[in-house]
Amino acid sequence: MESPTSTTSRIVIAAVAVAALWAGLAYDVSRPADARRYQRTLVQAAESAHDAAQTAALVGELELAGKVTGLFATAAFDDAAKGLAGAEQKSASQGPPDSASAARRDELGPLLNAAVTALGDTTEADDDNRLRDGVGRLKDVAARLDDFAEGMR
Amino acid sequence: MLIGFDLLDRQILDRDGEPVGKVDDVELTYDADGAARVTALLLGQEVLGDRIGGVLGRCIAGTARRLSGASDRPPQRISMDLVAEITGAITLSVKRELLPDPPLETWLRDHLIARIPGADHES
Amino acid sequence: MNPEPGTIRASRILGQPVHDSDGRPLGNVADLITETASDGSEHVISAYVVKRPWGRLLGYERDQTTGPRLLEILARRILRRNATVVPFTDLETN
Amino acid sequence: MKRFFAIALGVLTAIGGFVDIGDIVANGEAGARFGITHAWVLLLGVFGICAYAEMSGRVSAVSGRPVFDLVRERLGPRVALANLTGSLLVTVLTLGAELGGVGLALQLATSVNYLLWVPVVAFVLWAALWRAKFTVLENVFGLTGLVLIVFVIAFFRLHADTGGLWHQATHPGPPHGEDWGTYWFFAVALFASALTPYEVFFFSSGAVEERWNSRDLITSRVNVFVGFPLGGLLAFAIMLTSATVFHPLSTSVDSLSQVALPAALALGKLGLAAAILGFFAATFGAAMETGLSAGYTVAQYFGWNWGKLRRPREAARFHTVVLVSIVVGVAVLLTTIDPIQLTEYTLVFSAVALPLTYLPILVIANDRDYLGDRVNGRFANALGMIYLLIVAIAAVAAIPLMIVTRMGGG
Numbered sequence: 001m002e003s004p005t006s007t008t009s010r011i012v013i014a015a016v017a018v019a020a021l022w023a024g025l026a027y028d029v030s031r032p033a034d035a036r037r038y039q040r041t042l043v044q045a046a047e048s049a050h051d052a053a054q055t056a057a058l059v060g061e062l063e064l065a066g067k068v069t070g071l072f073a074t075a076a077f078d079d080a081a082k083g084l085a086g087a088e089q090k091s092a093s094q095g096p097p098d099s100a101s102a103a104r105r106d107e108l109g110p111l112l113n114a115a116v117t118a119l120g121d122t123t124e125a126d127d128d129n130r131l132r133d134g135v136g137r138l139k140d141v142a143a144r145l146d147d148f149a150e151g152m153r
Numbered sequence: 154m155l156i157g158f159d160l161l162d163r164q165i166l167d168r169d170g171e172p173v174g175k176v177d178d179v180e181l182t183y184d185a186d187g188a189a190r191v192t193a194l195l196l197g198q199e200v201l202g203d204r205i206g207g208v209l210g211r212c213i214a215g216t217a218r219r220l221s222g223a224s225d226r227p228p229q230r231i232s233m234d235l236v237a238e239i240t241g242a243i244t245l246s247v248k249r250e251l252l253p254d255p256p257l258e259t260w261l262r263d264h265l266i267a268r269i270p271g272a273d274h275e276s
Numbered sequence: 277m278n279p280e281p282g283t284i285r286a287s288r289i290l291g292q293p294v295h296d297s298d299g300r301p302l303g304n305v306a307d308l309i310t311e312t313a314s315d316g317s318e319h320v321i322s323a324y325v326v327k328r329p330w331g332r333l334l335g336y337e338r339d340q341t342t343g344p345r346l347l348e349i350l351a352r353r354i355l356r357r358n359a360t361v362v363p364f365t366d367l368e369t370n
Numbered sequence: 371m372k373r374f375f376a377i378a379l380g381v382l383t384a385i386g387g388f389v390d391i392g393d394i395v396a397n398g399e400a401g402a403r404f405g406i407t408h409a410w411v412l413l414l415g416v417f418g419i420c421a422y423a424e425m426s427g428r429v430s431a432v433s434g435r436p437v438f439d440l441v442r443e444r445l446g447p448r449v450a451l452a453n454l455t456g457s458l459l460v461t462v463l464t465l466g467a468e469l470g471g472v473g474l475a476l477q478l479a480t481s482v483n484y485l486l487w488v489p490v491v492a493f494v495l496w497a498a499l500w501r502a503k504f505t506v507l508e509n510v511f512g513l514t515g516l517v518l519i520v521f522v523i524a525f526f527r528l529h530a531d532t533g534g535l536w537h538q539a540t541h542p543g544p545p546h547g548e549d550w551g552t553y554w555f556f557a558v559a560l561f562a563s564a565l566t567p568y569e570v571f572f573f574s575s576g577a578v579e580e581r582w583n584s585r586d587l588i589t590s591r592v593n594v595f596v597g598f599p600l601g602g603l604l605a606f607a608i609m610l611t612s613a614t615v616f617h618p619l620s621t622s623v624d625s626l627s628q629v630a631l632p633a634a635l636a637l638g639k640l641g642l643a644a645a646i647l648g649f650f651a652a653t654f655g656a657a658m659e660t661g662l663s664a665g666y667t668v669a670q671y672f673g674w675n676w677g678k679l680r681r682p683r684e685a686a687r688f689h690t691v692v693l694v695s696i697v698v699g700v701a702v703l704l705t706t707i708d709p710i711q712l713t714e715y716t717l718v719f720s721a722v723a724l725p726l727t728y729l730p731i732l733v734i735a736n737d738r739d740y741l742g743d744r745v746n747g748r749f750a751n752a753l754g755m756i757y758l759l760i761v762a763i764a765a766v767a768a769i770p771l772m773i774v775t776r777m778g779g780g
Contacts, residue, residue, distance in 0.1 A: 047622070048622075050620075050621070051621045051622045051623075051624070054619055054621040055621060055628050055631070058615075058619075058631060058635075059627075059631065062631070062634050062635060065638075066638070066639070067634045067635065067638040067639060067642070068634045068639065068642055069639060069642065069643075071478075071479065071480055071481040072478055072479070072481070072627070072630070072634075072642060072646075074481040075477050075478050075481045075627055076478075076625075076627035076628070076631070078481070079625040079626075079627045079628070082625075083624070083625075146620065153547070
């Protein structure tokens with residue numbers, strides 16, 4: 001069997017390795033955002049907002065065509081709302097590191113707001129006209145979000 | 154026969170093929186002249202814990218001892234005389250009912266499983 | 277190994293280091309080999325000693341297991357290269 | 371009809387591997403983001419699980435020994451305990467995720483939040499595992515899960531751009547806007563979900579529950595070679611429809627409702643209903659598979675009585691493990707962790723458990739003491755060796771990929 005000293009030293013080495021990894025991770029998570037990282041976060045937020053808006057538009061279209069049940073549409077709009085909320089949270093999770101980043105953020109903010117109101121109106125729509133209108137606005141804002149993300153890549 | 158390979162960690166079945174347990178350790182007996190014979194199979198989580206060793210092994214063994222009620226109770230022992238056949242599994246020549254019940258099974262049956270409706274039903 | 281009559285668990289012997297009479301290490305006990313005596317009991321006759329930390333035998337020591345080639349070579353030639361069989365009565369506790 | 375039901379075990383096992391809640395969404399997401407450039411991974415996975423499920427079914431039918439029995443016997447108590455820990459973590463976390471998945475499927479049908487369904491689903495699952503016959507369970511949920519075939523029909527009704535899809539399938543790699551790290555993360559995740567450790571545990575233990583013997587080798591093989599390709603086909607159909615509908619819109623998929631949309635688009639309310647029923651049965655089937663597997667592995671490691679063929683009071687330890695696993699699964703879910711993400715974490719533990727499960731299967735499948743003249747042929751051995759290596763590589767690659775790509779988040 002191995003001697004107790006080698007076991008102890010192995011435990012110490014393992015503990016040091018784990019501590020180093022943990023410290024590295026802590027540094028990585030807590031270091032202030034540089035401009036590239038911040039803009040990447042904005043792109044991700046725009047992309048998930050785009051996905052949510054696009055999906056909600058699709059669900060709305062299917063509802064107009066009578067291809068989904070009302071209960072399913074409610075559940076699917078809920079999922080889209082969750083996606084939008086996640087995107088908003090992401091874009092607000094860090095402060096912009098410089099003025100260029102701040103300008104980008106100010107560009108994204110209204111788009112996210114437009115998506116949220118369009119989704120809200122679509123979800124609440126009680127007749128086909130308002131539903132059609134909501135779907136149109138969702139598609140429009142999805143396209144603008146896509147342009148935003150493409151423009152920053 | 155190889156003790157480690159053919160006996161240890163093999164499944165023990167009674168004469169009807171019902172599971173009895175695993176061979177968690179093997180008991181050897183020394184004669185006066187220093188020769189050793191295989192005399193019994195040892196079963197139970199406390200035996201297994203002793204064999205695994207280390208902190209984890211002590212945990213397993215300690216928990217098993219606490220559950221069995223008496224910490225100094227000897228482990229379940231199946232004499233080699235009761236072994237009928239050694240193949241992929243070890244088959245005994247007796248029925249399981251003749252062997253002592255494993256303490257954990259008894260405890261869980263009496264305190265939990267048997268109290269739930271339908272425990273006696275064949276499903 | 278134990279001169280006094282009595283019982284011992286096999287796991288106390290398995291894995292123990294073995295040295296030759298000059299004190300050179302031979303390896304660790306990987307398994308114990310028994311033979312059936314005339315009265316039907318199994319007598320321990322020798323110990324299978326290998327120079328590898330992982331003492332477990334996969335089963336390639338026997339002729340019943342063959343293939344896949346790669347595993348067989350790994351198990352027979354590399355993991356068990358320095359295997360020796362030591363008569364059980366030659367083992368002494370230290 | 372009896373013949374038809376005879377393949378239920380293979381179908382149910384495959385559903386638990388290929389189209390459990392995590393994989394339904396992962397296949398949808400892969401299709402939406404990468405098109406069907408991951409098609410080869412599913413094919414690779416189907417061959418691998420077929421090879422090992424066939425071996426474990428054969429060993430269990432001929433020798434009556436289920437897989438975890440063999441794991442401890444060949445690898446010893448310590449290594450087997452490491453495997454048991456890894457496997458149990460995979461199994462119980464997946465069980466939790468599936469309970470959430472059943473809830474999500476019910477949410478699509480009722481728009482009642484899935485968390486409210488979880489305790490109900492958990493109780494029904496426990497009651498089913500406590501009282502219902504094994505064959506009833508596998509027939510009902512294995513075969514209802516096949517309703518997911520609706521995605522195959524939906525694909526044909528969508529009139530997809532088959533030329534473009536063929537181009538994706540034959541040109542593996544990330545499309546514009548995605549990177550190789552994320553591509554490989556999805557490849558490893560989809561591969562690992564095809565070869566989960568609990569599939570072989572469940573299949574071999576099911577073989578013992580159904581009292582297969584060496585006369586049932588044909589049944590075992592039919593189960594394997596029909597069940598797993600069918601499971602793979604369902605997963606592929608989900609990837610295909612998602613690639614057809616969402617990939618051109620460059621829209622990613624991360625929820626169950628999105629995965630169902632192509633079925634509604636192609637087939638209307640009926641298609642949607644079939645998709646939701648399929649999700650329900652597949653996730654419930656996977657929950658059953660993982661719940662029972664947790665009991666099987668622990669009981670087989672310690673040599674306890676196990677199985678549904680005994681009265682619960684004669685297998686008290688086994689039923690206690692099943693009960694505790696369900697409770698733990700519910701507890702994990704009620705932390706409001708996303709059930710779909712939960713299955714992604716199991717990748718780490720699969721990495722430990724898989725090689726240590728497949729190695730003893732491969733060794734025993736070559737042991738004449740167990741199998742007589744039914745040991746592996748050259749082909750099975752070659753496949754077994756290749757997949758053992760692939761699994762080992764995937765195991766090493768999984769964790770760094772998870773960290774670098776932030777679980778595929780990019």
